[in-house]
Amino acid sequence: MSDDSLSSHLHEMDLSPDAGFTAQANGTAQMYADADAGHEGFWAAQARERLSWASDFDQTLDWSGAPFAKWFVGGTLNVAYNCVDRHVEAGHGDRVAIHFEGEQGDTRTITYADLQKEVSKAANALEALGVSTGDRVAVYMPMIPETVFTMLACARIGAPHSVIFGGFSAEALHTRIADAEAKVVVTTDGQWRRGKPAPLKAAVDAAIHHGDDDSPVEKVLVVKRTDSEVEWDDDRDVWWHDLVEAQSETHEAQPMDSEHPLFILYTSGTTGKPKGIFHTTGGYLTQAAYTNAVVHDLHPETDVYWCTADVGWVTGHSYIVYGPLANGATQVLYEGTPDTPHQGRWWEIVEKYKVSILYTAPTAIRTFMKWGADIPARSDLSSIRVLGSVGEPINPEAWLWYRKHIGGDRAPIVDTWWQTETGAIMISPLPGVTTLEPGSAQRPIPGISAEILDDDGKPFTEAEKVGYLVLTKPWPAMLRGIWGDPDRYRETYWSRFGPKYYFAGDGAKYDAKGNIWLLGRVDDVMNVSGHRLSTAEIESALVSHPSVAEAAVVGAADETTGQAVCAFVILRGEAVDHGEETVQELRNHVAKEIGPIAKPRQIMIVPELPKTRSGKIMRRLLKDVAENREVGDVTTLADSSVMSLIKDGMTADS
Ligand code: 6R9
Numbered sequence: 001m002s003d004d005s006l007s008s009h010l011h012e013m014d015l016s017p018d019a020g021f022t023a024q025a026n027g028t029a030q031m032y033a034d035a036d037a038g039h040e041g042f043w044a045a046q047a048r049e050r051l052s053w054a055s056d057f058d059q060t061l062d063w064s065g066a067p068f069a070k071w072f073v074g075g076t077l078n079v080a081y082n083c084v085d086r087h088v089e090a091g092h093g094d095r096v097a098i099h100f101e102g103e104q105g106d107t108r109t110i111t112y113a114d115l116q117k118e119v120s121k122a123a124n125a126l127e128a129l130g131v132s133t134g135d136r137v138a139v140y141m142p143m144i145p146e147t148v149f150t151m152l153a154c155a156r157i158g159a160p161h162s163v164i165f166g167g168f169s170a171e172a173l174h175t176r177i178a179d180a181e182a183k184v185v186v187t188t189d190g191q192w193r194r195g196k197p198a199p200l201k202a203a204v205d206a207a208i209h210h211g212d213d214d215s216p217v218e219k220v221l222v223v224k225r226t227d228s229e230v231e232w233d234d235d236r237d238v239w240w241h242d243l244v245e246a247q248s249e250t251h252e253a254q255p256m257d258s259e260h261p262l263f264i265l266y267t268s269g270t271t272g273k274p275k276g277i278f279h280t281t282g283g284y285l286t287q288a289a290y291t292n293a294v295v296h297d298l299h300p301e302t303d304v305y306w307c308t309a310d311v312g313w314v315t316g317h318s319y320i321v322y323g324p325l326a327n328g329a330t331q332v333l334y335e336g337t338p339d340t341p342h343q344g345r346w347w348e349i350v351e352k353y354k355v356s357i358l359y360t361a362p363t364a365i366r367t368f369m370k371w372g373a374d375i376p377a378r379s380d381l382s383s384i385r386v387l388g389s390v391g392e393p394i395n396p397e398a399w400l401w402y403r404k405h406i407g408g409d410r411a412p413i414v415d416t417w418w419q420t421e422t423g424a425i426m427i428s429p430l431p432g433v434t435t436l437e438p439g440s441a442q443r444p445i446p447g448i449s450a451e452i453l454d455d456d457g458k459p460f461t462e463a464e465k466v467g468y469l470v471l472t473k474p475w476p477a478m479l480r481g482i483w484g485d486p487d488r489y490r491e492t493y494w495s496r497f498g499p500k501y502y503f504a505g506d507g508a509k510y511d512a513k514g515n516i517w518l519l520g521r522v523d524d525v526m527n528v529s530g531h532r533l534s535t536a537e538i539e540s541a542l543v544s545h546p547s548v549a550e551a552a553v554v555g556a557a558d559e560t561t562g563q564a565v566c567a568f569v570i571l572r573g574e575a576v577d578h579g580e581e582t583v584q585e586l587r588n589h590v591a592k593e594i595g596p597i598a599k600p601r602q603i604m605i606v607p608e609l610p611k612t613r614s615g616k617i618m619r620r621l622l623k624d625v626a627e628n629r630e631v632g633d634v635t636t637l638a639d640s641s642v643m644s645l646i647k648d649g650m651t652a653d654s
Contacts, residue, residue, distance in 0.1 A: 096109055451469075505522060
């Protein structure tokens with residue numbers, strides 16, 4: 001579709017809420033007014049309505065130690081009890097919690113009663129391995145039910161988990177295990193990827209035997225998933241089927257303080273070192289449950305919900321495990337890739353389970369667009385009534401395709417902006433309430449306050465002017481800090497515009513209707529297929545290769561993945577440039593250091609990098625090169641001939 005026909009198409013569409021939808025929607029226009037009338041009162045009501053507290057809280061928010069928040073002070077509750085036991089106690093034990101669909105076609109149906117037994121057994125097993133309240137447990141697993149059992153078992157005993165995405169390398173795993181000082185790692189022998197088993201435990205072994213460091217890991221609990229050969233340490237390694245299966249099916253959930261740490265999740269920052277974002281109990285669960293109810297419009301008795309994220313990312317934490325299970329949802333958990341065994345796999349799953357709410361990422365939608373609308377057309381998608389998008393801005397074209405080919409031209413799309421740090425959805429339309437605007441996340445949900453600031457830190461409301469998104473009031477699911485590094489927390493989020501504003505790191509603007517449009521990161525963080533990667537982290541991976549002297553990484557626009565990693569590399573004097581072979585070697589090196597997702601799409605070997613007089617690499621100029629644009633202003637370069645050197649080198653190569 002050309003831009004012209006796209007905009008005329010948009011003009012003709014009526015995207016106001018459907019009356020029938022509004023009549024049954026969980027979200028209401030009144031909520032905005034209620035939250036405006038009393039921020040803390042609104043959240044206190046959400047906390048009491050949506051969760052079961054072992055003891056009620058006596059203060060809603062303690063902001064006296066800002067920017068370190070305490071929510072629902074004095075209250076106690078158990079997250080696993082809220083996500084599992086109370087549903088069984090309420091008579092919903094027979095309700096399906098998880099429809100598991102393995103990549104190989106194996107399936108498992110897990111009811112809430114089953115879940116209670118599985119989580120209890122896993123909690124008993126972790127305790128048998130010496131885990132107690134406050135100990136950290138690393139989880140390095142694929143998308144299988146045991147992963148959910150493990151996370152909930154940790155929550156049950158108050159042992160914060162640190163889930164590490166199964167696509168990360170041994171090296172990345174090592175850093176994260178060391179930073180959190182995890183006592184136990186839960187993993188699998190391998191994982192299914194495109195019909196083949198890929199090893200997983202091997203990376204745990206390598207992460208533990210890393211150089212001369214003393215590993216904090218005492219035990220490794222291993223689920224057999226692919227039946228692959230693994231190395232075994234009799235003193236340290238334990239099979240899940242030996243230990244967990246032998247445990248009692250009952251386990252008493254102990255109430256935790258509302259501010260007890262629930263999990264740590266590492267995310268990329270602007271420096272090489274990943275940040276351990278940590279979340280606590282009462283506030284996090286309140287907002288996860290509330291947003292899943294009002295933004296996804298989840299009705300647990302009738303909906304079948306499916307969030308396609310990996311549990312290794314925050315979306316999997318909040319919208320596979322905690323939000324939906326706190327609400328007693330029935331959901332699909334799918335292990336594999338969208339094109340195994342064929343490109344219609346997702347749509348067959350939607351048809352099979354009658355999925356009514358689908359939450360996915362723009363990069364997936366753009367991939368499906370590329371594969372063609374005839375593929376989803378082969379399945380019956382009429383069960384779908386709400387669509388969600390998360391991870392990066394969704395371009396209007398992809399929005400319209402999603403609405404038309406997946407949503408039957410009728411399902412509202414919620415474009416949800418949030419971050420690992422925010423813990424839960426912050427900016428999004430409410431289905432049944434909001435008149436939708438394709439491409440825009442629109443406005444903060446009830447209970448959340450945001451502004452856009454100019455370079456001087458002044459809020460503005462003019463349309464089409466570009467500024468920085470900030471959050472202006474504390475919210476229940478906000479991060480409580482960076483694990484072990486309170487200063488970095490203050491510096492990263494609360495200093496750019498002073499201590500009053502949480503700086504999200506995203507550019508934003510308003511349109512003439514007052515909708516917020518998110519414009520991508522303004523810092524050195526890239527967004528590749530909705531995954532956050534830091535330029536600094538990939539640069540340090542590259543320079544750790546013996547042939548590399550210096551490296552600069554930029555995110556260049558990419559039609560499918562949003563951004564793609566492009567690296568500019570200066571080789572060491574003694575290193576020989578073997579052309580394509582060297583490039584391949586460096587790409588593989590990055591995959592080994594960080595993981596395949598960080599593999600540069602393109603590596604350009606260059607003689608020099610553009611630097612300012614103070615020695616800062618001017619990534620803006622490299623981005624111009626990577627995106628095949630005329631190179632911008634070079635006047636601040638220390639040596640203005642560098643750019644022509646780089647450009648000449650590239651034309652010679654191609
Ligand atoms: C949930 C998640 C956070 C960054 C965030 C922003 C981008 C996420 C978005 C979006 C535009 C949306 N982002 N959702 N940008 N529209 N609906 O993705 O967390 O991995 O921490 O990434 O992703 O740039 O700052 P996380």
